[in-house]
Amino acid sequence: MLYREALNKAIDEAMEIDKSVVILGEDVGRYGGSYRVSEGLFAKYGKERVIDTPIAELSIVGNAIGMAIAGLRPVAEIMTVNFSLLALDQIINHASKFRYMSGGKLAIPLTVRMPGGVSRQLAAQHSESYETIYASIPGLIVFAASNPNYAYHALKKAIFLNDPVIFLEHELLYNEEGEVDFNEDLDPFKAKVVKEGEDITVISYLKMVKDSLKAIEKIEKSLNITCELIDLNSLRPLDMQTIANSIKKTKRAVIVEEDHKSGGYGAEVCARICEELFYELDAPVLRIAGEDVPIPYNRKLELASIPTPDKITAKIISWAKENGV
Amino acid sequence: MNSARVKEFYYLMKLGREFEIRAKEEYMKGNIAGFLHLDIGQEAVSVGSMKAFMKGDVFTHYREHVLAIARGMDPKLVMAELFGKREGVSKGKGGSMHLFEPKLSFYGGDAIVGGHLPIAVGCAYARKIQGENAGVFAIFGDGASNSGAFFESINIAAAWKLPIIFFLENNYYAIGTHISWVSPFVELYNKVKNYMPAVRINGMDVCEVYEEVMRAKNYIENGLGPYFIEAECYRYEGHSMSDSGQYRSKEELEIFKSKDPIENLRKKALKDGLVEESFFKEADRKAQMEVEEAVQFALRASEPEISELYEDLFCKECSNVVS
Known part of the structure; x- marks a missing residue:
């Protein structure tokens, strides 16, 4: 199974299991995702749960936080990690801190997926690795998927965690083939x-x-x-x-x-x-x-x-x- | 306005005013620290809006003590939070600027100017697809109306016809920056007129605030999309306790003090024969007493243990892994 197909399957199954799972981001719906991760989901789940947003990353993540507060399990897609810097205020000042600064009263079950890394000649503003930023923030969980098996299991588990997860993908891995063991009970926190x-x-x-x-x-x-x-x-x-x-x-x-x-x-x-x-x-x-x-x-x-x-x-x-x- | 309604408004505004006056005193004594933003002068906005918008979700900025109390939060728990105590509404981890209570659908106290607006919009989206027509109330200041988050939020809420009331509290000053220095106009509802119905009201009049929010509430509940209210108001104190307000003239302050929402409601109610004088005396006394009780509660409340430092960071499942 391709890496992008594994991610797609994880989201698809999560949406199938739980109606509160929604996805949002630029071109995730009608277009099928700029790396085809959300392909087919719009047709299957409709525009209410597969949400095409404007190019406004602050709002993509901010809206997702609001949805999470309202009881949904949003999966936000940021097209590339460079653009996630526009959403940094929402990720760091809001998502990562709400549970703590509310004395544990708020839960933010949010997953933010973002592909990054150096692809092929996309130049400075589309080729970055900002994991060091997210990994330094208390209140965030940061997963980095290197293969289809981990991508499938970790993303599906991330969606059902009750805390914000930054889910890092790599642009050159989307079309990589790899085995996915669907019977494995993978612990996404373990190396x-x-x-x-x-x-x-x-x-x-x-x-x-x-x-x-x-x-x-x-x-x-x-x-x-x-x-x-x-x-x-x-x-x-x-x-x-x-x-x-x-x-x-x-x-x-x-x-x-x-x-x-x-x-x-x-x-x-x-x-x-x-x-x-x-x-x-x-x-x-x-x-x-x-x-x-x-x-x-x-x-x-x-x-x-x-x-x-x-x-x-x-x-x-x-x-x-x-x-x- | 009937008599019961006027009494309720008066009492909550007075309670809010007394609460803030006392919070200032306790700050001076050193019982409250950090940033303390007082709502004195703006009680009509806080009380009128919260009493009209009773059901849906409320997202607020950080000048929110009176909003929280008007929403139904126990003043004791608010004061204890200001004191940084474990019994505080956010266990002493939030402080004055972060008063959250999901049981009241009150998400109060975002201290990144404009930062709560995209969150409120997302919540409104969820409520729409969940079929909850009560929608969302988002309150923010004139400063936030210049931010990118504001314009993104207005655009999305209008594009998706979301059930949300944007309530702009225009007190003219973003800390010490007058709105006219940084905005092409001071009547800020002009910024959104092409996106949604937008009105400007007198935010020093609790009845006017209440009635307009009721109108807005009916509008969003009927699925017609977002609604925008700009309320002109004024804070008598500085932006926070560290601001003496030197940038404003005494005359300007006096003009707005003459429109004081509490005093004017009292005068009007007496003139109209809606409420008898004795009610106000009793209400004033009761408000002071309730605040005194809140302070005593906060003084007696306990300090958090150091062992609580790592609590409330993650859900149970994640905590087990992280620790």
Whole structure:
């Protein structure tokens, strides 16, 4: 099943189960969603539950919060994470704080889906990774879907949680194929060990999981070692237990993210590792991240601005050699 | 207006005024901290609107103590919240600007100017598809009417014919900025005339506020779409306790004080023979007493425990994971 089909199925099933589930966003209805995630839902559920909104992100999320207060379970789609900055006031000042500042009286069962990351030459205002913003906000849950199986299970569960969830997708994953195990009882808050290994722990999320996996194949052959790959899945809360279990075994950690390096999400993961697992480490943590520049249009420059399987491979090999692996 | 109605309006406005005067005193004593925005002078808006709009959902700005009380919130719980106590309506976690009570459909106290408007619009959308025709009442100030959130909200509410009353409390000042410096006109209902019925009323007259909100309520309940009311009013105090109001002339303040909503209702009711003098004396005494009780309750109420710091952040299911 394609990643976008898995997301579609999650929403479709949630809408089928519970009439209070509605979706809203720009082009989600008649058009079918700019990445076809909501395809077919307008015809099936009608315009009251599949709501075409104006291009007004503040209102897309603000309206969704009001719907949540009124007892609906809205799923808002923001076309790309860059546009979510226009809704930041509603997400941060309102959705994340209402339960707390009302002394627990308000619940905001809201899901905000947003695709991001570097796609293909969409330039600076359509190619970003802002997970670090959302993952730093108390009161929010942040899920990041790297594959169809997690996308299906985590989105469906997110819709039925009684708190605001930022659901991050990656634009280059929509047409990725992957198995979905419909019988699995997946815990969306838990990180997943994608591949077991003994010598290095590679921690990643979203599209970089796939790129890291490609890199790991080459690294293992080249160094004759094994690497363990962790897909974080949930960025807030962060599943430190899974990370700790792995690092206690491998003694070495690498973080791979598409986000900018300075203040990027990996900085938090790195800080937590240094704080909590310092004496387990045999080598300094390696951070492989995007460059600190706006994403350029030119393909060569664009690829230079983010990690790629080849760059991940080269950086890990060189770091491993320096640190006596 | 019948006698019972006038008595009710008078009592609630007086209670609101006494509450705010006392809140100011308690602030000076150090029992209340943070930002405290007083409603003194604007009681007609708070009471008239809430008594007309009894059923649907109410979304307010942060100058909302009197709105909350007029909606039916116990002054004790409001005062305890101002004192930051656990017994407060928001367990001491919200304070003066955040008084929420879903049981009263009162979502009061959004302190991001204009930020509650898209939320109110979304709630109105939900009520429409749920078949609840009582709709939504959203109150905001002149400052909010210049924000993007305002214009987005007006547009969406009109495009989707949502059951919502936009109530603009025009007291002319966004903190210290006069509306004429930042808006092409001071009669702000002009901003929305092409979107929905829009009127401007005297917000210093509780009966006029009540009657116009009743009209608006009937309009939205009949599924005709949104309705806009601009009420001209005035706050006698500064924007908050940290504002001495230097930017306004004494003369301007005196003009509006001469239109005082409480005093004028009393005079008019006496003149019309609707209510006898003894009622007002008794009402004044009772209002003071109720506020005194609220203060005593707040003084006796307890401080939250440090262990409550991480409570109320998530639902149970998420809390288990996060902790």
